[in-house]
Amino acid sequence: MAQQAAKRSDIIPKPKRGRRDDRDDDASAANKPYREPANLEEAVERLNQQRAVLAEKGLDAARPRYSDAELTEMAKRAETQGLGDRFIVRLTERRHAGDSDNIGPVDANGNAKYWTAPLKTVEPGDTDPRALASLLGKDNYDPNADYSVAIVDLEKSNLREEANTFVPTFNNMADFAKKELTDYDPKRIDEVMTQDYAKHYTAPREAMDRKGYDVHDSRQVKEFADAYFDETDARERFKARAAIESQLGANARFMGDGRTEYLGDGQTAGALETYTFDRKPRTYENLTGVQRLDAEPVNGD
């Protein structure tokens, strides 16, 4: 399909933001500026339109709407102004997707994994799980897994008051950790939520795995850290970072960028990333302001 989408003869040269010259898919959301839908129904309709584009033009039309620089700018803005987005898209991979299933991370056995992003940055991917996986940097798309997509209207949803949704940059994650994990020294949290410390975390974190210690078990973290580190500062930093991993979910691959990695060609970032931390286990039955959609691959490509 990539070849078909690249027919130059159909191109009318209309320079637009985010548009590339060698595409003939002007109708794709990737080429249109974002207009915020008035409600969930309109958001769904928007995705249906994009689905028709993908069916005709193929997955190549599901490329990022925003450039690397634009996404970086959005992530920076989200640090000072918060997330201004009303609509969030959530791609969930799970074994079963019944109404009573939890919408968040369920357990260590990976019963449900999910990725979320503002609608404006993933609209080009429609509800096609392959396209969304590519925009969201999920590099192990499994054609045999069960995917579901949901649009959350944060203005109407109980997640607005009962959860915290933010763009996971180092600064935002540090602020969240300092506010919620108040038994940890805020100075340590600031020290470890940096690009520099991310490099230092990898080696001891891998040693922990090799030695059979579970980061989610605070006893095992303490045992490991006491034996591994001679220096107090390094030990305390590691424990603070491990707590952010086990309590807030930012694992060793967390790069604090706020953007997702794009798995297609042409640019490195695919979308703005969002994290949602809920205060309680929640199922779709007790979540308001959400529309669940089929997450089937688009046919015809």
Add this chain to the structure above:
Amino acid sequence: MPDFELLNPDAMPTDARLLLRSTPNDFPKQEHFFVVWQGYLVVYDQQLHYNPEDDVSKWIRDQVEFPLAIVAWLPWALEEKFFKAPNEGGIPAGSISYRDTLEGESLLMNRSGGVAGYRLVNMSRYDYISSVDYQDIQFTDQWLFDQGLLDQFKAWAEQYRNGEL
């Protein structure tokens, strides 16, 4: 505020009473002993850890201590602070943690996102493994809601209120 020492489950103090032995499915090697001791709920835990890289096995033992009223506090905090919306008395919008003082001891409870659950910290007491950390215990969703630990706490809370615990 009494000072405790690490319990030995094979030689319990005569004034300590074992309420429950339980292992969370999420951490199948952790065995927990819920004990009433000197007006406190003391939860001792042990696990045999095997380090395949160095081919060494080692017992890891730890303990948390809370005023006995914790048996009523925990279900209350979950239901009133974490399960309710801010306008119903729950914790403020966007927050996932709650601080409180129970009989002079400073508590922190936070929602956990790694293995879903709640972590309860006693910030008035230091840990047995690492003396610079506070005592904490991880109550996973599976342990609380699927394995029945929350119902067990509610039953203890009822006994506590009736002066029977």
